[in-house]
Amino acid sequence: MAGHLLQLKVNSVRGTFRRDSPYRSGAIATAIATVVVTAAALAVIVASWSLSPELVRGLAVTSGILASVAAFVAAAVSPGGDDLDPRALVAVGRSPLRAAWESLTTSAIGIPAAGTAIVLLASLSLWRADALALAIGAASMLVGFCTLVTLARLGSLLGFLMDQRRVAGDVVAAAVFLAILLLSPVLFVAVTAPWAATGTEPLQRAAEVLAWTPIGAAWGAPSTALSGDLVSALGQFGVALATLAVAALLWLGLGTRLARRTLVDTSGREVLDLGFINRFGGSPARVVAARTITYWLRDRRYQVVNVSIVLLPLLALVPLAVVGVDARYLALLPVPLLAFFLGWTLHNDLAFDSTAVWLHITSGMDGRSDRIGRALPTLVVGGVIVVLGSAISGLIVGDWLWVVSEFGIAAGLLLATTGFSSVMSVLYPYAVARPGDSPYSQPVRSWGRGVLMHPVAGLLAILAVAPSIACGVIGILGGDWWWHVAALVLGLVAGAIVLSWGIARGGRLFDDRSSELMTFAMSS
Incomplete structure (x- = not known):
């Protein structure tokens, strides 16, 4: 049965490139973007071979956090969806929980996931100087990859709920509005910060804090181990493992609920949706x-x-x-x-x-x-x-x-x-x-x-x-x-x-x- 699902997923990915597919242009754009980003990431990895472990940690943590946010947001705003989501699997006889689990595992197959896997495998070369750091790096990259996949599934679920409630445009606009407001202090600080005097110290200092955050721990643990702090590295790996567990349990709970709702006929219901007034009204x-x-x-x-x-x-x-x-x-x-x-x-x-x-x-x-x-x-x-x-x-x-x-x-x-x-x-x-x-x-x-x-x-x-x-x-x-x-x-x-x-x-x-x-x- 696992092989059958794998074949279905591969056929689903290939089907998006067919000329009669409504998602063909998006699939081509995604493939091109994946190739470009993967090539750029590989170039950065090669250029980082001669850098210090502290600076490598700064780059790895920053890149990993950006990748985590991008995986969630891109899945939330992308059109269409996964053909093997829990709603489709429960319709062919899967139990709701099994449908949610199989939907999550098959999400690891796809062009963006393949590009991510290539980059993470190549990043292991950054910690090749120490066998223990390399082992922690391999485990951390596996956890990081699974976390990215899970975040993408949660993002796609959020996108589905926004489309269903007709608030996708408002939510995206709100996110863009907040991003624009944050852009002012970030840009000014980036331009005027005393980089010449402090060098990469601000990046390293920020990485020390971000490496203990839920979406930054997996990317900081290998470099922490390479610098000789094994206890902190194991602690960060534990944070990353706990983050993956929480994200996976959250998806299984929400995915199971979504699959169960599919079995209930709600097509006859029509609810007037007033957007933010429905959600924040009451006074x-x-x-x-x-x-x-x-x-x-x-x-x-x-x-x-x-x-x-x-x-x-x-x-x-x-x-x-x-x-x-x-x-x-x-x-x-x-x-x-x-x-x-x-x-x-x-x-x-x-x-x-x-x-x-x-x-x-x-x-x-x-x-x-x-x-x-x-x-x-x-x-x-x-x-x-x-x-x-x-x-x-x-x-x-x-x-x-x-x-x-x-x-x-x-x-x-x-x-x-x-x-x-x-x-x-x-x-x-x-x-x-x-x-x-x-x-x-x-x-x-x-x-x-x-x-x-x-x-x-x-x-x-x-x-x-x-x-x-x-x-x-x-x-x-x-x-x-x-x-x-x-x-x-x-x-x-x-x-x-x-x-x-x-x-x-x-x-x-x-x-x-x-x-x-x-x-x-x-x-x-």
């Missing part, structure tokens, strides 16, 4: 938040704003880099700037609603729920950016006390700007391009007091966090450790106070100015 504030997220992902006007948020920190820091400001200091700036602009862009959120704002007013929704709902997506996305961006800065700068100050300042700016924007968007909205118009068209009549008041609101947010900024600067310039703690506490406290005031005050203004807001919405 007025959460419904507003869900609608705001939908606008972010689908409205071209918001997309232009999102791109601007990424570019502004880079453009603001270019003059500082040109005049020779220390790159370690500059590496700390993108995250606070990004947090500031992310919160400040809420200052005209009502105008982007156009006539849809009447739904909030005529339904009797209280202003506080409106303000909370519009602030939630910014706070959630901004929180993720602040945490991840600060971690990236810490890996590059190497001083985690500095990161404590950076985190406090960035979080304070995010909270404070969101609070002030929640008030200013009700007091001083100004007209923007209508839905469907070019995002770059700005009505001439939009100029008013808002042109002055919205920058003032941004300045007030900076002043509110000024004590935190001052403590952070003192700590970075040589102050004691408690200056960094003070920067963290003052930033969070000041930001929380301004946010609470902004939500409450903005909500009252929304209720009091409902007639003016309706007039503005209908005339803009």
Whole structure:
């Protein structure tokens, strides 16, 4: 029976290249990409023969993590699917659990899997100098390969569920949006980091941490063994083995459930799917938040704003880099700037609603729920950016006390700007391009007091966090450790106070100015 499944899988792969196959172009593109990536990886492996074990570990861990993420994401967004998934196997008499298991094992057959296997086999040459490291490397590469296959199966299952719920486009757009926001601090740190002075030390330092993560352990264990630390190498191998076990059990559970659902006829059911509103609804504030997220992902006007948020920190820091400001200091700036602009862009959120704002007013929704709902997506996305961006800065700068100050300042700016924007968007909205118009068209009549008041609101947010900024600067310039703690506490406290005031005050203004807001919405 195993040979029969193997033959079916091979025929399935070959069938995608037939001229009448709807997946032929995708299969050809996948094959070409696999050949190119495999050749490039083999070239890197050959070039790495003369490198130190620490640097090899940095390259291996980084490449392995990227490969793990790519396997999951590519399977989630790729069209079509595997002909031998659990739904197909259970239909021909397999039990649900056996169908899930056979679907997982046959996933190791395919062009991307073959290219991955070639690269992993070639990578064993990096640890040929030590027999024990080579043995750990062989075991780790086997575990790593199985983990990649399992992650790909989980990704394909996620893609199927997204297609079934008709949210694939929204989820992909959300992932791209987060990636774009993270691009700003990553690019700036990569360009301005003191590589000349520190060499590959940042990469090696990052690899030491990432080699203990679930998707990085398998790739770091062989080089750790080659450097002589056998205990750590075995520990990392244990982490990799546990990761594979958890991923496989997760797939077997989900795959079995999917196979069982196939045996139940649900074709007669038709459910109205409202996207994010279905998933995050339940209260007025959460419904507003869900609608705001939908606008972010689908409205071209918001997309232009999102791109601007990424570019502004880079453009603001270019003059500082040109005049020779220390790159370690500059590496700390993108995250606070990004947090500031992310919160400040809420200052005209009502105008982007156009006539849809009447739904909030005529339904009797209280202003506080409106303000909370519009602030939630910014706070959630901004929180993720602040945490991840600060971690990236810490890996590059190497001083985690500095990161404590950076985190406090960035979080304070995010909270404070969101609070002030929640008030200013009700007091001083100004007209923007209508839905469907070019995002770059700005009505001439939009100029008013808002042109002055919205920058003032941004300045007030900076002043509110000024004590935190001052403590952070003192700590970075040589102050004691408690200056960094003070920067963290003052930033969070000041930001929380301004946010609470902004939500409450903005909500009252929304209720009091409902007639003016309706007039503005209908005339803009």
